[in-house]
Every structure is written in structure tokens, then in C-alpha cells.
Amino acid sequence: MPELPEVETSRRGIEPHLVGQTILHLDIRNGRLRWPVSEALYGLSDTPILSVQRRAKYLLLELPTGWIIIHLGMSGSIRILPEAVPPGKHDHVDLVLSNGKVLRYTDPRRFGAWLWARSLENLPVLAHLGPEPLSDAFNSGYLHARGAKKKIAVKPWLMDNKLVVGVGNIYASESLFAARIHPDRAAQSLSIAECDTLACEIKAVLLRSIAQGGTTLKDFLQSDGKPGYFAQELQVYGREGEPCRVCGEPLSATKHGQRRTFYCRHCQH
Numbered sequence: 001m002p003e004l005p006e007v008e009t010s011r012r013g014i015e016p017h018l019v020g021q022t023i024l025h026l027d028i029r030n031g032r033l034r035w036p037v038s039e040a041l042y043g044l045s046d047t048p049i050l051s052v053q054r055r056a057k058y059l060l061l062e063l064p065t066g067w068i069i070i071h072l073g074m075s076g077s078i079r080i081l082p083e084a085v086p087p088g089k090h091d092h093v094d095l096v097l098s099n100g101k102v103l104r105y106t107d108p109r110r111f112g113a114w115l116w117a118r119s120l121e122n123l124p125v126l127a128h129l130g131p132e133p134l135s136d137a138f139n140s141g142y143l144h145a146r147g148a149k150k151k152i153a154v155k156p157w158l159m160d161n162k163l164v165v166g167v168g169n170i171y172a173s174e175s176l177f178a179a180r181i182h183p184d185r186a187a188q189s190l191s192i193a194e195c196d197t198l199a200c201e202i203k204a205v206l207l208r209s210i211a212q213g214g215t216t217l218k219d220f221l222q223s224d225g226k227p228g229y230f231a232q233e234l235q236v237y238g239r240e241g242e243p244c245r246v247c248g249e250p251l252s253a254t255k256h257g258q259r260r261t262f263y264c265r266h267c268q269h
């Protein structure tokens, strides 16, 4: 599933190809995605793209009259291609540009979304989202205040979009290991110093992923390219039983809800 770093990598990849270009129209070959493709997008034509932004895992194309909101779902990806490249079976949407290129949306499981909104205010999919993890608003004071009286384990707490967006399963395990915090700890038990370490490590893990994604941008943009997924060197995720890279003891795994959590019982307290 595309996580925040992959979506940000995609945003950075498409931005220089879209901003300042004009959308001629959209070719919507299959509009039955997670939600039906917005009716307004079928009639969109001759519209400049002002900016390419991101909120949580939504890509936001700013137009003079509103916003195209794209979500990659479970298996979606986007590429910039010459319009002449024939679409494949799972290429459901093309954004056709005035420069002879298309932004092509591929999604085998069709769990993504292409929506239209005149304004981002009060938009249901964006309402109630917590701060961006890379913003200044996400810091030790914020985490400590929000954790007060919360008995929930810190791992699933971090994955709640209402607390902070974009900390998926991999990044929650990895940042807790980096902060040496046990994933079963109650949120309310974190000291302000631990919140500081945790906030910093979450930012660092995400920034490393984005930086590594950046190195694959060239591949990502090629016509046969996979989306900007990248093999970050994972410290704990998926490594149950393998030696901890810090202490050498075997790593452990547990479950929070339906999600697997990986950690080191010697290094994380």
C-alpha cells in the first residue's frame, strides 16, 4: 500500500510535469473506484494546473475553479507518459495535458479515488485529520498533551490519523525502535523527553524514505516504471527472529489490532 513517503515521492515526481500545463480533458476508462469518479471530472476541459499539493495520502491538484483529489488506495500508482502509449488493462484514468503527455492512473484493485471539490474546506475525506508529521505542529508538546490520560498502546495510537497522518504500520514500528520505546507502552506513560525523541524519529524515518524515493524518481517516471516504492533498510519491520542491529538479540513480533508490530524487547522500554 502506498504510504506517505511514496505519495510524497509521487507528488514530487509529477509536480514539474503538471504545474503550468493545461488539462485538455480526462479519459476515464473505468470510473468505478473506491468511490465513483466525480461527475465533474468527466466534463473538465481546458483548465490550467496551478499547483500539486499533498495532504495525508491525498494528492491535490489545484485548478482555478477547484481541486482534483487523488488517492492511490491499496494498489494505485501514477506515471507521466506520452499520450501515444496505449493504456493497459488497469490504466483507469488519464489526465490529458496540452504538452502531449498524460498523467496515467493505474490501479489493479480499484481501491483508489478521483474526486472533485470546489474547496478543500469541510471536505469529508480531509476533515478530522491530525497534523502532518513533517510540520512544526507535530512536536513533543503536541504528542505529550494528546497522550495525557490515554491508556491505548503507543503503537496503534501513532497510527490513528486523528493524532497524526501518515504514520503507517512500517513507520510506527521503525520509529518506536529508533526512539527505543516499547510499542505496548501506554500513550499516557510517555515523558515529554520521550515524546520529543519519538516526534524527531518519526520525522527522520519519513524523511529518509522520501529521500530514498527521490533517488528512484527517474525509474518511477519511465513508462515501464513501478511507482516510487523503495527498499528502505528496515531495522525491525518484518524481521521477527532476526538479530537486532543494535544488541544482536532476536527481534520479537506482536499484534495490535490486526496489525503486526516488530520490536526488540532488549532495546525498547
Ligand SMILES: [Zn+2]
Binding pocket: 244, 245, 246, 247, 248, 249, 264, 265, 266, 267, 268
Ligand atoms: Zn536490540
